[in-house]
Amino acid sequence: MKLFKAAIFLACMLVAAGAFAQSSAELKRRREKLSDELEQLNQEYQETASNKKVSLKQLNILKAQINLREEKIANINSEVRNLDNQISESNNTVRNLQSQLDQLKKEYAGMVLFAYRNQSAYNKLMFIFAAKDFNQAYRRLKYLQQFGTYRERQAGYIQGTQRDLHVKINELDKDKREKSNLLANQEKEKIELGKAKNNQVKVITDLSKQQGAIKQQQRDIRKRIAQTNRAITAAISREIEIARREAEEKARAEARAAAARAKAENREVAVTKPTITKSSTNSQVLNATPEAARLSNDFLGNRGRLPWPVANGQLLHGFGTYTDADGIRNESSGYEIRTAANATIRAVFDGEVRRVIDVAGSYTVILKHGEYFTSYSNLKSVSVGVGQHISTKQAIGTVAVDPSTGDPTVSFTLNKGKEFLNPKSWLADN
Known part of the structure; x- marks a missing residue:
């Protein structure tokens, strides 16, 4: 014993x-x-x-x-x-x-x-x-x-x-x-x-001692961030409208096909309620197809395990309110990540390239993952095209140097529809 x-x-x-x-x-x-x-x-x-x-x-x-x-x-x-x-x-x-x-x-x-x-x-x-x-x-x-x-x-x-x-x-x-x-x-x-x-x-x-020049740099940074956020929001709004029109057109095509079949069979046309209407939410519109709904569920299922958009980097500003060196409060809609010069920017999940936008001399790439969107801003070059399907960690471009600070930084934002989400609870520990 x-x-x-x-x-x-x-x-x-x-x-x-x-x-x-x-x-x-x-x-x-x-x-x-x-x-x-x-x-x-x-x-x-x-x-x-x-x-x-x-x-x-x-x-x-x-x-x-x-x-x-x-x-x-x-x-x-x-x-x-x-x-x-x-x-x-x-x-x-x-x-x-x-x-x-x-x-x-x-x-x-x-x-x-x-x-x-x-x-x-x-x-x-x-x-x-x-x-x-x-x-x-x-x-x-x-x-x-x-x-x-x-x-x-x-x-x-x-x-x-x-x-x-x-x-x-x-x-x-x-x-x-x-x-x-x-x-x-x-x-x-x-x-x-x-x-x-x-x-x-x-x-x-x-x-x-250089307050004038520094404040101008900070104004330029805030202006560029605001421009980028407006461009992202506008692009997502267009995507929602495109998805709504496609769903409505699909519903009309199905109704026409049903009417043709009923006429050929000499019977009354069955009235079916359309899946997408003007009162449908953005989430319903973006998940109107089985493929989009499945991709949304897969994206949600990987919450907390998504890779960072760079292999190595340090977080300069997180999501929400932060205070700069002069004590000025600013709002961040995502992650501002400092990385190495010429670093490769990569997708955090499978998706489709929906927009490549030139914002203030650098590129912003927007990927669609069902009802979710990820955006990668301040790229000096882009290696993907609109409509291209992307896999997790696939390269989408290289980082640009921020002209205001001289740092190679990438801005990463995450949206559910038009709503900006905090990447902290979605990305894995770096």
Whole structure:
């Protein structure tokens, strides 16, 4: 029973260790990715810092650095918490193994003492003949026969437990060293975070001396965003009207065909209510065909798992209200993502290219996914055409450099009909 309980305990420890390893591996992968992105940002910042004229690009890089360092510190905190849990579990395992080892050694010592006292053939015979009856004598004889085998098995248990104890102690020491390294890394990141924040204050101070030019840049940014949003909304409105006309025309064609069949068969025409009317909602119109309805359901079914429109990038502005460097509140209808120069922009889901629009010198591509639309703005080149069917992660163009900030950024918006949705709950973790 003791061995059975020990096996159950060790099995639970192995399951917990497996879950920890999986979580730790994911956190480590994320920490390494953040380190690579920070290294890239550091190189870009050094390039911009060599320019004596302070720009919004420097400020944006610093903001991105600060966000990434804060995320990395939070990631390290999670890793440390995981290691603390693992160290605690390892300590419990070591104590249990040590207790089992002590008990096994105590039992083995008792067997050795018994064997020593009954080592002669005379003592063994006396042990058998001292039985009360024949059955007891037989059981004592079998006991002596099995005693040696049991001693060997008990010695094996002791050796196995000692090995397990040694392995677990080594794992515990490794976890403690890893925790120490993580804490040292965390302190280093906190120092770098402080430097980045100080640099941010300095850059903002320098930028304040160029308020006229900076405000003009910000006005240009807001103007371009507003133009893009208007173009997207107008394009989606046209798509809804096209879908409505197609549905109405299909209904009329079906009615004409039904009337022709009824006339040929010399019977009255059955009056059927049209599927799409003027009172139909945008959702009903866009899902009027089985293919569109299926695509809408597939898109909805992948909520939270859609890939980002770039392989690597940092979020500059999320959905909703944000405040710029001058304290001006702005509204964002989607994600503003900073990425590498000439980065490939890709589709987040299967769909059809419905619009390629030139907005203020850069391209916007609009894809239709049933009643959902995704838009990709600030592209310098486009590799797809209107009417083309696109698969998930297929390239649709390359990113352009934002003329106001000097950053390669892409604007990504997500719509259900005309309604702009927050991409956060739709895109997978980057």
